[in-house]
Amino acid sequence: MNAKQINSFRKQLVNEIARLSLNQAMAEMRLAGDAETASDIIDKAALEERINFAFRMRERERLLSRKIKRALVRIEEGTFGICQGCGEDIPIARLKARPVTDYCLDCKTRMEARERAFESGRMGVLEAG
Numbered sequence: 001m002n003a004k005q006i007n008s009f010r011k012q013l014v015n016e017i018a019r020l021s022l023n024q025a026m027a028e029m030r031l032a033g034d035a036e037t038a039s040d041i042i043d044k045a046a047l048e049e050r051i052n053f054a055f056r057m058r059e060r061e062r063l064l065s066r067k068i069k070r071a072l073v074r075i076e077e078g079t080f081g082i083c084q085g086c087g088e089d090i091p092i093a094r095l096k097a098r099p100v101t102d103y104c105l106d107c108k109t110r111m112e113a114r115e116r117a118f119e120s121g122r123m124g125v126l127e128a129g
């Protein structure tokens with residue numbers, strides 16, 4: 001990967017972090033506005049639901065911004081775009097679609113298959129218990 005490509009990924013990642021924080025700030029402002037105007041019980045129930053949704057979104061966005069920060073660290077360390085599983089270069093097309101990825105598609109697929117096997121194994125135990 002050349003310096004120009006690295007720079008464009010860095011820009012993309014930084015923009016994504018900015019977008020996430022802006023989203024979050026706006027969601028909180030909207031909720032605060034709703035909380036002020038929610039008067040009857042139905043409003044409050046709907047508000048509660050939206051707050052729960054906002055919390056789940058926030059959790060997801062927090063995870064994503066952590067991944068983005070890790071990707072930015074990898075750019076600084078010079079390991080960005082290298083698969084953490086096999087040490088091979090991750091194809092540019094995959095990085096463009098998912099710049100926060102740590103793994104090439106092969107390793108990711110293998111890991112997910114293992115996770116699924118683990119999950120179903122655990123489910124089996126739960127069902128047996």
Ligand SMILES: [Zn+2]
Nearest residue numbers: 083086104107
């Ligand atoms: Zn790999």
